[in-house]
Amino acid sequence: MTAADGPAPPRAANIRDVARLAGVSHQTVSRVLNGHPSLRAETRDRVLAAMEELSFRPNRAARALVTSRSTTIGVLVSKGFEYGPAASLQAIDSAAREAGYGVDVAHLDDVDDGSIRSALDRLLAHGVDGLIILAPQTRTLAEIEHLSITLPFVTVHSAQGHDDHRLSVDQSGGAALATRHLIDLGHRRIAHIAGPDGWFETEARIRGYRRAMRDAGLDPEPLLAGTWTADSGYRAGRTLLAGASSRGVTAVFSSNDQMALGLLHALREGGRSVPEDMSVVGFDDVPEAAHYQPPLTTVRQDFPELGRRCVARLLGLIGEAEPVRDGDAAPEVRTELVSRGSTARPPS
Template structure:
């Protein structure tokens, strides 16, 4: 910003732009963008200095920033973790489809890590693109804890939650899905049911493990837990191989379908038949699950419904009419050929 002999600020001959404001306030243009977009990571002193520079220069935000302020960009941001497994990937696809049906597009920011700097950088990218609302699709507990500690000013919903975002959360009821899977095996007469859990630190891992434990306890049957896997078929196979020598289970509830596939492979190599010797249940109902050998009994998540609810909730928040549907999306048990009554086993 320049001055005249009286020391007053002189506006540039053209309309002021974001870099003019940055120079006048003594900050970077990225900081000005964050002020425009209401980013939570700024000091109040910095925010006020930028606002004063905007007023002095009669700054008019560009089209993207103005669209954010007026909530008319018709873009919804989605904050996602890198390396999406089937569940989060299917959720993202459902959110994109539901947004398109409502006349919105989505802008995706991938998290490079679960630390605060990575999450703030991803939020920056979305806010710089003038997204109207935000869907948080970060299934790791550590990421959610960082996000919960930020003051997010945009309307948002989260597909996972560690507790504080209850009023913003929409998800598939993982716990009841795990209880469905476990109850199915118990009703078939199995009492030695092994649970193959996902990796530690994932919201789904904890919920599905809790559901398994609760259902086993309700039937007064001891829980039997394998070492945790990493969602891959390879980990299910590797863990299954280690468990074959002293096998003490007649059924397996795997925390996802891919690990169930690896477990079925390990059982077959050990000369055991599914379901005659060991019944196996997965979780997710990936498209390939119906074509496993045998076809996999699993828990289906209604991702299209989840996507519709997320977008409907955001649109409600944007017009000041919160419309979060009470309760989680209810999962469904899909019974196929990988489970059978324990009496069907032959030695």
């Protein structure tokens, strides 16, 4: 090289450079890249910090040549704008990128067999290494049950079959948590705005609500129908206020935060104060929930943890990491109650 050529460009950091900086073995760095579930959180964080400091980015093309894999995960997702599926998809994408994988998303226009098969064919044509099926409708999973999928796959929010392939948030437990919170405050007549028919979340949250009521020796109220939207929550609130059966109801558990927002509107319009006259609990903890009027008590789902576990389980099935079995990690991610200003003891 002549002086005119200038200094050689700096060498890109490799996996052994990351290992030296983090004070771990290169095998540990590989496990972090592949989403291995057995690593301690502090070890994973130390490795990720070293990667960031060194501007280390896994070379997906090189990995594909060595492993004969595309290092791409296919995600089959129902088309829609609900917060839960959207947050799950974002969490899966983040966890996949952390593991050195790309994500190829196919949206379902419908939940019939032809649409599902067409979306799967597109993902398979792109050479994905495995599939994550993010389709919370019971009909979608029923259609997929009839298809012969030979590629490694994981289903999210499925409540049936394929134990080694299934992961979800504990929807029923979260609904019971919300209902027990109201019961513990002293409420005895608690209404429930349910989600649309045919969704796993709807059915699981109804079960949790009813179980908590019956465990406390209380009768569940007739369900109020919703469609996940604020408009449907508003209509359910109007129905509640207009019905004779609403007399004596002092609290409502809404199956998601958007419907709770519409309910708050209907209650305010109907002259009911929250929480003085009526307590309200939602589900999801959307980013705006803390800024509702009043700030909404709700159930938080740990979507980042769901995404991490989902990708780790799929990589175990692919063979890029140790297999994750139900004995190693519970298939359901726990929920937590976030208490804010929309709940209080019932009026005397």
